[in-house]
Amino acid sequence: MPKLDFDIITLGHGSGGILTNKLLEAGVFDLLSNPLLDTHHDGAMLNLTGRVAFTTDSYVISPVFFPGGNIGELAVNGTVNDLAMCGAVPKYLSLSFILEEGLPMAEFWDILVSIKGAAERAGVFVVTGDTKVVERGKGD
16 A cells, blocks of 8 residues: 555545545556546546447445455446446446545555456456545445
8 A cells, every 4th residue: 555644534535626636646546557547537538439338337335345355346347247248348447436434545445456456357447437435424
């Protein structure tokens, strides 16, 4: 995990301002780096031809760490599976974080590492995303 000046997620990390930028720069952008994500935009510009399959999914699970995995792996694998089930070859993902205030950064980092591993195994790139932080106890 990178060296940080904060140990937990706060509501300010979802504000879209300086704290959000600190959170993303603290590892998300570096860990999931690819040419499309490296633009740091709120959207991704893709050059596509032919038929395109597109999906979005969201996951809420308690606990976020479970035997054999965590919510990060579930999110990547579940979304990739949705595309594969319609006959598509998954290539790109949009990743949206809905984080609960007070989430330890060490846990968030573990989830990010799992996301990276699952994306690599599936052969997909995270190309854009969004970050929101909700009050403690409001994540479910």
